Amino acid sequence: DAGITQSPRYKITETGRQVTLMCHQTWSHSYMFWYRQDLGHGLRLIYYSAAADITDKGEVPDGYVVSRSKTENFPLTLESATRSQTSVYFCASSKTSAEYNEQFFGPGTRLTVL
Amino acid sequence: GENVEQHPSTLSVQEGDSAVIKCTYSDSASNYFPWYKQELGKRPQLIIDIRSNVGEKKDQRIAVTLNKTAKHFSLHITETQPEDSAVYFCAAFNDYKLSFGAGTTVTVRA
Numbered sequence A: 001d002a003g004i005t006q007s008p009r010y011k012i013t014e015t016g017r018q019v020t021l022m023c024h025q026t027w028s029h030s031y032m033f034w035y036r037q038d039l040g041h042g043l044r045l046i047y048y049s050a051a052a053d054i055t056d057k058g059e060v061p062d063g064y065v066v067s068r069s070k071t072e073n074f075p076l077t078l079e080s081a082t083r084s085q086t087s088v089y090f091c092a093s094s095k096t097s098a099e100y101n102e103q104f105f106g107p108g109t110r111l112t113v114l
Numbered sequence B: 001g002e003n004v005e006q007h008p009s010t011l012s013v014q015e016g017d018s019a020v021i022k023c024t025y026s027d028s029a030s031n032y033f034p035w036y037k038q039e040l041g042k043r044p045q046l047i048i049d050i051r052s053n054v055g056e057k058k059d060q061r062i063a064v065t066l067n068k069t070a071k072h073f074s075l076h077i078t079e080t081q082p083e084d085s086a087v088y089f090c091a092a093f094n095d096y097k098l099s100f101g102a103g104t105t106v107t108v109r110a
Helices: none
Strands: A004-007 A010-013 A019-025 A031-038 A042-051 A054-057 A064-066 A076-078 A087-094 A109-113 B004-007 B010-014 B019-025 B032-038 B045-051 B056-059 B062-067 B072-077 B086-094 B097-100 B104-109
Touching: A004 A087, A010 A019, A019 A031, A019 A087, A019 A109, A031 B097, A042 A064, A042 B097, B004 B086, B010 B019, B019 B086, B019 B104, B032 B062, B045 B056, B045 B062, B072 B086
Parallel strands: A010 A109, B010 B104
Antiparallel strands: A004 A019, A019 A076, A031 A042, A031 A087, A042 A054, A064 A076, A087 A109, B004 B019, B019 B072, B032 B045, B032 B086, B056 B062, B062 B072, B086 B097, B086 B104
C-alpha cells in the first residue's frame, strides 16, 4: 500500500479556484484511476489512464482535467472548483487492466470547497 | 455502461451471526467481481474476488458466490466479529474499468 501516495491529504479551497490533487505510484503500474466517493454513491470513476499520455473519461468527468506525462504520476485538476466537488478523492493503480487485476488505492484526499 | 446495484445499504448483525450482501450487475460482459472493505477514514482494500468462470470462492470466514445467468453475486461473512464492522463495496470489471456498488455499512453488535 505504501507504493501509492496522494497529496495533499486534506484541502480546503474556495469556489472558482483551481485545485490540483497529486497521485504517485512506485510500482510502474500501467493503469491509473481517479474516483470520487460520496455518501450513497460509492466510488465513481472520474478519469482513467492506460499508460503515459493516454487518458479517458469515466462516469463523472465534468469539471475535471487529468494528465499523465510520466507513468508514475497522475494529477487531477479541478479547473474552477464548485461546492458539488466537495468529496473524498481516491487514486488507484493496477498492473494491467486486461483481465482480473486488482486495483490498489491511495489513502485519499478529502477536499472541501467553500 | 455497467450498472451495479448493492443491497442492503446498512446491515446490523449480532456478533457470531452471519452477514450477507447482494449485488446485481447489468452487463453480461463483466468478467471479474471483487469485494472491497473500507474502514472508517481508510482506503478501500480488496478482501476477496471471483472470476466469471467460477461459481464460488471461500477464504476463511468470507465467501463469494456468482450466478452469471442471473447476473448477481453475493458476499457471505460467517461468525462475524467486531473487526468486521466496515463499509463493503462490490464491483464489476468490464472494459478495463471497475463499476462499484453504493456500499453496505455493516455493524457488528457485541
